Amino acid sequence: MSQATLQIVKISGHAGTVPGAGVERGEQVCKLVDTTTCIGCKACEVACLEWNGYQFSDTTFDNTYQTMPQTAWNYWNLIKCNEHEREDGTLQLLMRKDQCMHCADPGCLAACPADGAIVQYANGIVDFQQQNCIGCGYCVSGCPFDIPKFNPATKKMFKCTLCADRVTVGLEPACIKACPTGCLHFGAKEDMKVIAEDRAQQLREHFDFKDAGVYDPAGVGGTGVIYVLHDVKNPEAYGGLPRDPHVPWVVRIWKGPAKWLGNLAMLGGILGVTLHYLRFGPKEVGPERHKGEQP
């Protein structure tokens, strides 16, 4: 995939233009997760593990149905389970499929200093290219969803690829295929938004979910994974989904003005040294020697 540059629109740490960007103008792909119809069977977790070829790892019971506290470098898809007490005293067991959101404006890609370690394809998928990854972990500081994870053995970063390998050859992602309730949908972003809005309207009008809505945060330019939530005003209840995610301002300044200021400072330094040399000449070493030194 990394060589398919005609399908790439953004490259991390890359000087100059992206070769071939704009040649492919396909639809943006999107996963729709309807949290209201998830039954927590974790078939998507199993499908993700098996398609990507990761093996069993040890887990520990931690007073929850959740498999592990966070996604891991070899566990990209996690159902986050939360018992949530509503204001009217009723209880909800909220279950949200946590994975890479495939932001239109990816913070990981902005933060990444390694040329070509993170790319964004024309269909919207944000993908890590491990052969170019230097394992610095800056992508973690750029991600508002805490998704990239470090493999200490290979010193590379990993995350959900939105099954770029499957999608390229016309297959839906593995998690979508495995879902038994149809709470997971996959298709063009525009179509998924229509389905999601219809479902949210149904929840508002025919169920007791007055604040049902669609989570497609504008702060990161919209996402390639969108949620239907029972209560879109309280996304934090779904295992810490940020209300208004942004690429951190530190990353923005660091990769924007600070980078240019830094370059200017460096140029200024070289210029200063050159001028100093021209004005004062080279530094001469005196003939005197320290005590005890041999001539």
Added chain:
Amino acid sequence: MYNRASCDPDGKPWDADRKQVWWSESAQSWVGNDVPDFKADSPPKEHMGPFIMNAEGVGRIFGPLAAFADGPFPEHYEPFESPVQNPLHPKQSNNPVVKKLKSPFDKLGTTADGFDVICTTYRLTEHYHYWTKNNPVNVELIPEAFIEIPVELADKLGVKGGEKIKLTSACSFYIAKAFVTKRIKPMTIDGKQVFQIGLPIHQGYRGIQEDRARNARTIANRLTPTVVDPNAFTPEFKGFLVKIEKA
């Protein structure tokens, strides 16, 4: 539905577009797109009915009284281990025609003996019966045995989520980690606070975690009473009484 029922009494399919089986005069046998689920060489004139499990060969709207051990009307009975008498008819609280076993293990607990917590067993969506304890990924999803208990009961016992608790029934005992949850609420029955707890079956005996000695070998159904429904022969594993304590 039995596929003989897709034909009229003469052995001709009711719907010519969706044929399953039919009588072939030349072959003197039932033939078709499906395997006949009855005697294949019985000609239609013998009037062998499609409902082969009933003596009369046809379906029943009302079952004859002789076919059931109890009935014919719907009835509510309390489980044999219940904290209350049946409010409908306290003198006959539970089903008089159930099958009870009489071995030394088949003892029933009562609230008077201190078995005051209602326990129910179930499976989880991650599992297929007991089989998946030999599948690594299913074991990763739910790594250890647990017992779901209400927050109020956990506070009373002084137990936190993840700490081990011990259940004791009239039959046996079972130890697993506590899953303290708000999903099971305490009930008020007859003016008394009664706790219900949930016990998923799956772990125990032998499996990946059991063979690595991470999970105990005891199974959930050591606790349950073997009281068998007289018609469906389903054991009464969904409602029984236990004592609960810190392990």
